[in-house]
Amino acid sequence: MSFIKNYIEQQMLNRRKLLLLSAYGLCGAAFGASVRPGRAAPASRDIKVAWSYRDRTNPYWNGIVSGGEAFVESLGWSSGDLINLINGGSSEKSLSDVKSLLSRYGNKTALAIDPNDMPNCRPVVEAVSQAGAYVSTIWNKTDDLHPWDFGDNYVSHMTWSDVQPSEQTARVLFDAMGGKGGVVHLGGIASNNPAIERLKGLKNALKSYPNIELLAVQAADWDTQKANQVMSGFLTRYGDAIKGVHCASDTMAYGVIEALRAEGTENIPVVSYDGNAQAVQMVAQGKLLATVFTNPHWAGGITASLAYHAAIGSFKPSKEPKEHREFYGPAMVVTTKDAKDFKAKYIDSNPQYNWNDFWALAKGPIQYDT
Amino acid sequence: MVPHISAETIRRWVPLFVLLGLVLFFTALNPHFFSVRNFARIAISATPALMVAVGVTFVILMGSIDLSMEGTIAVAAVMFALILNRLGGSVVGVGGLAIPGALVVGAALGAINGLIHVKLKIPSFMASLSLGFVGVGLSLLITGGDRILIDDPVFRSLLTVRFGGFPLMTYVALFCLVVAWFIQANTTIGRNFYAIGGGEELARGSGLNVGRLRIIAFVIAGVFYALGAILAVARLGIAETETGRNFMFVSITSVVVGGTALAGGSGGVWNTLIGVLIVNVIGNGMVVIGLPDYFQDGMLGLLVISAVYLSMDRRAFSFVK
The missing domain is CATH 3.40.50.2300 (Response regulator)
Structure with a gap:
């Protein structure tokens, strides 16, 4: 039953990491407050960051989650502070999970989500904005739904043109x-x-x-x-x-x-x-x-980061240009020539991303077929 | 004079005629279909499903149902791969323990399934479905959602080494099928499964320990799921939670299409062989003649309905629930 032992060890390690990181985070917050006297440090700890996605049997979604966890760890939290909502391929479950989350945490919610299918995006976004919370979406959105129609609450949408x-x-x-x-x-x-x-x-x-x-x-x-x-x-x-x-x-x-x-x-x-x-x-x-x-690690981290930073007020989504609200994610072709270097850089480890540089890897505004 | 053929006899042979009819149909549309190489391809896709379907046949013979196969396969496949890789990565030597290891895992899960069903008196449908979810969750916990690769050339020879045009895994599956047939036809336990399926009250009245027999059936089913899991891993070289995916639909469909009655008491493992072949011939044939896949699902659906209709004398029922 070594996997149970590993799991416990991992959890203990996470706890240790949490202690170290939270110490670091407190110092950072204190530093931030001291160099920006005009602005109070946001009460970031109140915000709950959640990721809603399909399942954990797929390497793609595992990559998304690893990015989300890397982001919350960058805040000095433990990876366990990321709330996972797993819809198992059901839009109904996706929506009801989001509603439960909102009724628990209200406007303190920062949600990153793939709404599972396109029609489900609208009810999710409407529920979030009614609660005064913040949501960033990936992949599934109908063409007539746009973040800028919801003020600040619908922060962003990222998709990939394949x-x-x-x-x-x-x-x-x-x-x-x-x-x-x-x-x-x-x-x-x-x-x-x-x-x-x-x-x-x-x-x-x-x-x-x-x-x-x-x-x-x-x-x-x-x-x-x-x-x-x-x-x-x-x-x-x-x-x-x-x-x-x-x-x-x-x-x-x-x-x-x-x-x-x-x-x-x-x-x-x-x-x-x-x-x-x-x-x-x-x-x-x-x-x-x-x-x-398609860099799911970055996508998972940056989508959570966008929702979180909008929630704590680091930036005001409605002040951003449209290509910062709807944009394409990165895509790189890996061939036999560059696979070894690529593997060392992106697979065996994850590059340290700056989660505050929201559009670093974005590939321009989404084009709609009209 | 035309010899009298009873409706019962026709009913027994219908699945085989359907299989032959399908083979003729696909061959007529694309002669490439009728070749040893293609039959080997059908055999490769059919072997893991055959093991799983044979396992569930025992449960269905008793008039129960087992829907836990996807979870059991996932856990057995993942445990097999873990044990194999931990013990040196080759089935020659200590690593060979992975095979009995996986079978024990399958038997254990089957036993839990049977115990829950019998001791807690939960309908087999619900007990096994729930246990299937538990299995999927467990395998996810073990793997963390990752795939485990099996590169052992000796183990993969099940797929890569051929005799008479067919890979080794086909012969392994046929051997297991014969063992299953032996259990079904030549052991007391096997005969008792039919007795329970034919009339449980009667079987109980005759002094059979029905609860114990039910648990045994679930254990046997679990062992065959584990065999299916091992062959599925041999086919793709990958063990993961997804290894179990789709086996519930395929195996139950195969059993029913093969002519084993869901109500229990009639049919058997040879019917299941025919059923598995029918399902896989359709899957292969649709691609070979170039029909889109929604036809495939639709045709399978129609086959299931007609097979269930034909599997028993419907006049005996005044109502169905």
Whole structure:
């Protein structure tokens, strides 16, 4: 039962860290108060920081949470002070969690959230602004909903445009295929926005490679086992005509690579998306050609930071330009050339981010198709 | 004179005809479907599901249901990977203990499941569903949401080494299926499962310790879930909480499509084999002929309804609940 022992040890370590950090935090607060005499130190300890997201079985959300925890630790709190609301893929649960949180902490709430699906964003934001609390969202928001319509309470929205990076991985793949041959695409849940955009990126790249043929597109629901089965179906249907595989996520690429391995054909190039630790490792080993890293650690920290700093009044969201309220998050293509350096910098450790530099990695204002 | 074929006989053979019909259908639309290489692919995707479905068959034969498989598989897979990596990372030598280790984990979870169901008198549906959630949570606690990779080439040879075109894991699964058939047909316990499913009051009146038998069935199911977990890890080289995902739907569907009655008392592990093959042939065939996946789910749904309808003589029921 060593995992229980590890857990206890970790908790004790966290407690020690908390003591040290809170001592440090008190000094910092005292210092801050002394150098800015005109301004009282905000009663930051009253604010509760919460992250609401889907689940903990996915490396992406684990990255988000690690960022959120790094942020609260930077305040001198313990990582346990970050409130985790896990909706398990249910918008109803997401909303009711938020309402419970608000009824407990009211306007002392700073919430970072992925509302699970687009329609759920509005009720969440409305509940938060009615309570006078602060919310920053990522990923899911309808196009007609904007932070600036809610004064200061809807602090910001960050999302990622996956079209461009997905097009880049497709180009890397096509070049590796020598610019000709058949390619298959394994997509995410068909109605998910990232699934749509990542396929669109592939199709954009196809335009400049006339000798590449897109043989088939099939949803494998972001799932490793399903991707494994879909890929074996593709192998039966197209056999040797498949010269490359474009996957909409790392988790599906793992299933594809194992399906190829079962056939003893491991030399077919595969590209994916998300930049999970295992995928980056595979890129470094040459088992995967490229993936895209969206920096969930930074996203998790900065989204919490935005809500928190709006709540304590460090900045006034309504005074910020629109590109500071709605913006794209970072995306980096990782290829076999840079995977080793990338892994050392972003996977084996996390860079020390300045959580007060809110828009350091932002990639410009969100564009809407009109 | 045309020999008389009873409705009962037809009912027994319907799943096999459905399977053959599907194979012919997909072959007609894409001849590549009918090849050893493709059958090997279907076998690879079917083996873990077969173990899980065989496990739950025993429970369904008694007229109970077990929905704990996703949690049990997750815990067994993760514990298997942890033990293996802790003991040197190879199944040759001490690391081989990971296999009995995982089976013990499966048996233990099955026993807890059965005890809760029998001793606390909680319907098996609810007891096992809840325990499944507990299992998923437990595996999440153990892994912290991470994936554990298994790189041992000896263990992965279950997937990579082939005899007669089929990978080793297929033969392992077939061997386990024969063991399950032996339990079902040639042991007192196996016969008693049918007795309970056929009429629990009668079985009790005849002096059977029904509670004990129920617990045994859940333990056997747990062991087969663990076998499924090991094969699922062998297939992908990854053990994680998600390893158990989707097995509940696939295994229950397979058992029902294979012709084992949910009410208990009829069917068996060979039916389950046919059912698992039907479900996997559809999954593979839909991709092979290039139909979109929503057809796949829809077709499975229709099959389940028709299979449940055909599995028993409906005239015997005046009402259903």
